[in-house]
Amino acid sequence: MLSGELKRSFFMERRRKLKTFPPSHHHGQGLYIADSCVSLLGFLIIQKFKEERQKQMRWVNKDSTGRRRMKLNERSVAHYATCDSPPDKTGFLFKKGERNTAYHRRWFVLKGNMLFYFEERDSREPIGVIVLEGCTVELCESVEEFAFAIKFDCAKARVYKLAAENQAAMESWVKALSRASFDYMRLVVKELERQLEEIQDAAGAGGQQARPKPSRRNQVARSRSGASSSSSSSSSLSSSSSAPSMAAVYSAQKMLQDEVQLISGSSRENGVAWSKPPSATANGSAEAAPSCVTWDGCTDAGTVSGCAGDGGRAPPVPPRRLGASLESPVSPDTACFSKLHDWYGREVEELRVQWLQSQ
Amino acid sequence: MRFNEKELVCLSRQPSEMAAELGMRGPKKGDVVKRRLVKLVVNFLFYFRIDEEEPIGALLLEQCRVEREDSQTFSIAFLDEAERKYLFECDSEEQCKEWTDSIIKASYEFMRRNLIFYRTEIHRLTGKDPLEQYGISDETRFQVNSGSQLMARDTSSL
Numbered sequence: 470m471l472s473g474e475l476k477r478s479f480f481m482e483r484r485r486k487l488k489t490f491p492p493s494h495h496h497g498q499g500l501y502i503a504d505s506c507v508s509l510l511g512f513l514i515i516q517k518f519k520e521e522r523q524k525q526m527r528w529v530n531k532d533s534t535g536r537r538r539m540k541l542n543e544r545s546v547a548h549y550a551t552c553d554s555p556p557d558k559t560g561f562l563f564k565k566g567e568r569n570t571a572y573h574r575r576w577f578v579l580k581g582n583m584l585f586y587f588e589e590r591d592s593r594e595p596i597g598v599i600v601l602e603g604c605t606v607e608l609c610e611s612v613e614e615f616a617f618a619i620k621f622d623c624a625k626a627r628v629y630k631l632a633a634e635n636q637a638a639m640e641s642w643v644k645a646l647s648r649a650s651f652d653y654m655r656l657v658v659k660e661l662e663r664q665l666e667e668i669q670d671a672a673g674a675g676g677q678q679a680r681p682k683p684s685r686r687n688q689v690a691r692s693r694s695g696a697s698s699s700s701s702s703s704s705s706l707s708s709s710s711s712a713p714s715m716a717a718v719y720s721a722q723k724m725l726q727d728e729v730q731l732i733s734g735s736s737r738e739n740g741v742a743w744s745k746p747p748s749a750t751a752n753g754s755a756e757a758a759p760s761c762v763t764w765d766g767c768t769d770a771g772t773v774s775g776c777a778g779d780g781g782r783a784p785p786v787p788p789r790r791l792g793a794s795l796e797s798p799v800s801p802d803t804a805c806f807s808k809l810h811d812w813y814g815r816e817v818e819e820l821r822v823q824w825l826q827s828q
Numbered sequence: 829m830r831f832n833e834k835e836l837v838c839l840s841r842q843p844s845e846m847a848a849e850l851g852m853r854g855p856k857k858g859d860v861v862k863r864r865l866v867k868l869v870v871n872f873l874f875y876f877r878i879d880e881e882e883p884i885g886a887l888l889l890e891q892c893r894v895e896r897e898d899s900q901t902f903s904i905a906f907l908d909e910a911e912r913k914y915l916f917e918c919d920s921e922e923q924c925k926e927w928t929d930s931i932i933k934a935s936y937e938f939m940r941r942n943l944i945f946y947r948t949e950i951h952r953l954t955g956k957d958p959l960e961q962y963g964i965s966d967e968t969r970f971q972v973n974s975g976s977q978l979m980a981r982d983t984s985s986l
Binding site for chain 2: 538539540541542543544545546547548549552554557558580581582583594595596597598599600602603604621622623624625626627629644645648649650651652654655657658660661662664665668669672
């Protein structure tokens with residue numbers, strides 16, 4: 470590296486000149502001007518050297534103290550920022566620079582626990598990312614209006630100062646960022662998982678078939694216990710097929726199943742649909758597929774697909790009934806209610822058995 | 829791309845259930861297997877030289893694919909560079925399975941799907957949205973239809 474030596478020799482030369490040429494008046498002025506020029510030149514040269522050295526350091530992944538920088542799969546992280554997966558929040562924010570204390574307007578994209586920032590909204594690559602684990606988000610006192618800060622728990626951590634363009638945006642960002650951590654998400658998931666288990670335990674084991682309305686299930690429970698209820702008559706059962714609501718449920722499930730990409734025994738992915746064709750199509754598969762993208766696209770919040778968790782947690786969607794095996798003995802206009810609910814109870818029981826057998 | 833390295837290093841020191849010495853090989857041609865302390869913390873996989881305090885590096889486990897290479901080896905590849913695989917050699921088949929299962933579940937997107945499933949199920953069974961009590965039912969990240977937000981790049985803040 471040349472810089473150190475060159476610097477030294479440059480200054481030595483200058484000092485030498487000053488020592489051996491004590492300025493007389495005339496010479497003094499000339500030398501003064503020359504000296505200033507030389508100083509300026511020197512300054513510029515030094516700046517240039519600093520820049521080059523920093524570039525070199527970055528290339529060998531060393532910080533200013535010579536310590537090797539931690540590696541990160543940066544290309545893939547940058548790809549995550551710009552890929553198709555929907556961001557949790559986007560928008561313009563002002564970010565305070567590290568050395569330069571001015572606020573710069575940047576385009577921010579929040580995905581999961583990663584807050585990316587781009588120079589422009591249509592930049593192809595982010596300038597940087599802030600990993601939002603172990604941090605708190607607070608409003609802060611600042612000259613800048615609508616300012617807030619991201620603070621980390623660790624020693625010598627940097628404080629990221631950001632500012633929104635208005636009060637509402639600021640509140641919205643603070644809310645989103647404070648809930649962005651993986652830890653927080655994990656807590657919420659665990660809590661819901663626990664709640665679901667409680668509910669399932671209370672309702673009794675089994676019977677995980679999807680129903681479009683919660684009341685439907687209650688009806689089933691009641692009809693099983695033999696209690697006749699007038700609310701059951703609200704379901705119209707046709708003689709040629711299973712109850713329309715059930716048919717609707719199963720066709721929706723079939724649609725989801727067809728689109729679910731089955732993970733082959735040897736590989737799993739947690740990303741968005743892999744381009745490699747699946748080795749087997751899902752249909753009543755016992756293994757819940759972790760990467761079922763279409764779940765998000767399902768507009769009917771009532772239908773369920775078993776794509777979450779491992780096979781033990783979320784029971785898979787029961788296999789599609791191919792045609793009605795149980796013909797309803799009654800038509801909608803039959804007055805015999807007890808037959809109706811008997812038939813319905815049998816149908817449910819049969820489905821349960823089918824599903825359990827497929828496990 | 830800049831990232832908050834100090835905070836990541838700090839994160840790597842958090843307690844983790846999944847931490848073990850494994851043989852690790854980088855994705856580049858000519859990389860060899862080296863013994864590393866591999867540690868899974870949230871959606872990052874940190875790797876250290878044995879007995880060193882600070883990690884050599886980290887892998888963000890989003891948009892990645894975990895594959896079983898053989899009974900004791902698994903690989904991680906990222907969707908944008910599918911041919912480049914990070915290889916990990918375990919000491920047993922059981923350990924290998926443990927790691928692959930854990931890594932698959934270690935992505936934010938995976939958790940999000942779980943959450944949406946539970947939320948919807950609970951709502952279906954009880955008629956109530958379980959997130960309402962926490963005041964987070966409106967949060968974008970918990971929405972069932974987040975897939976429709978593919979256009980979300982146009983979403984300005986608010």
